[in-house]
Amino acid sequence: MRCTHWRRVPLDLVREARERSAAECVDRAVQCQLAPHDDGEHCGLLGGDLDEYGTALWLR
Template sequence: MPLDLVREAQEKLTVDHVDRAVQCQLSTHDGDHFGLLGDDGMCGTALWLRWYGMSEAELVVLPDCPATGGEGCCLFADHAERHTWEDTPEEAPCIS
């Protein structure tokens, strides 16, 4: 994660440390990648890092996924692919 985005994320999250080794939280997929950075202090939203391949990354505030399936989904609204409770143990999340 680029240092300028780390600084910007720290300001938005009001935290001292942001992990620079962000991994995509979506199951294996094509398209944009999304790594959760943390709660942005607003109810029902979170700060995410979005990138595609080796292209530039950007910070985005996204609403939480409203879906429930016995437990809440830990992703954002309108995400691609499966909800977090639908991943099988033998399937690793996308780490590109």
């Protein structure tokens, strides 16, 4: 089970994520990937690369 919090990703961050990532698709809204919680920071996965380093872009 994970947190139900969703966050829209600002367009300027979507553009920057596309420039920094080899991933063709960056979502405009992301769901928090942490376990359910009511306070604190939320962390959503913007995109990941399946390259030799296995990089990922996160929105916090």
